Amino acid sequence: MRLSERQDEVLADLEIIFLEEGFRTITIAELAARTKCSKRTLYDIAPSKQDLVILVMTRWLSRIRHLGWTGALEHDDPVK
Secondary structure: OOOOHHHHHHHHHHHHHHHHHOOOOOOHHHHHHHOOOOHHHHHHHOOOHHHHHHHHHHHHHHHHHHHHHHHHHOOOOOOO
16 A cells, blocks of 8 residues: 555654554544544544554564564674
């Protein structure tokens, strides 16, 4: 799925919220208010809060994995 620049910004904001506060009790309405977007924008990104959380965490883990591989490729010595 291709996301707009604004949707990427919203996902970045959601990542911060989820990592700092969790996602269990927060509602879509609260997320929309805190990311300064409409609920429709969130539902355009993912069809449910659960799917939104999965998308945000998948993007976060992918970025972490990429940083790990990039760091590993910088060294010939496996210990480094």
